[in-house]
Amino acid sequence: MDNTKVIKEEKTVAFRERKRILFFGLPFTFTVYTASNVVVTVDTGFFNREENDCYMYKIQDVTLKRSLFERMFGLGTIICYTGDVTNPELVLEHVKHAKEIKEYLLEESEQARLKRRTLNMQNIGAESVEAEEL
Template sequence: MARYGIVPRSEPINAVIFRGTPSQLINLPAFIKGAVAILAIGIGFGYASTQWPVSWFIPVLAVLLVLGGIGLAYLQVKFTEFEIDVERITCRKGILNRTVQSVELFRIQDVTSVHPWWQRMFGIGAVVVMTSDSNNPVWRLPGMTDAEQLRNELNRAAIALRDVKGVREVNMGRV
């Protein structure tokens, strides 16, 4: 069975295809920008202190703000969880306040995997799901390992569920 394999019918109807959090590697740009900002603060303070009397408190406050931004990016990914079972995709996210959203698999119209060059080096990518759900027409699952395989399995599961439920897609307007 594939890593994100479709669950055989003998298993419970709510069997999980995938459960996990995005990879922290999606925060790599934020981490690099934060490191460059802290370096710039250090260099700026070093230069400014030779020219003027500058309090040590100012660069410390600036570094703490940068570290707070990096920490927030880390926590946002840490407190995001995706669960895909044979009927729906559920996303739980939030640090202090929790938001839970789900979309039924039979509403999936298209699934795309996106692999930026720097994420491809680490074997991760984003899965973008286009749905017929009017409240959440686009679902983005960032930082997924084996994103292309997950995309294939999600497509198969959506088609299988539409067949089981007897649901057909009808395009109105632009095709």
């Protein structure tokens, strides 16, 4: 027998929220957002279902946008800027408790990066240095 240990992170769901229609903030859509300590999942569609996942450690920055109508009905749109190939901008549109979800995503993404010991590198000014060398 192989004595290799596989450590699997336990996934605890922190938020499960439906995309809501902007008018009165009613949850009459077929899009469900789920945020756990490991992954953010977006399930869309009724007949043709699509599930899109983004690992928490890939989330680099989070923005909260709230239009006038969203504020009137207690909603918000969260944009996660990720290092994910399929979705560089993961949008959680018209969700309740948007401020709390945004704060959770920021904190958990930082914790996930620390656990995996990953490093975010930003390419600041590299283009200008390469252009000067040519």
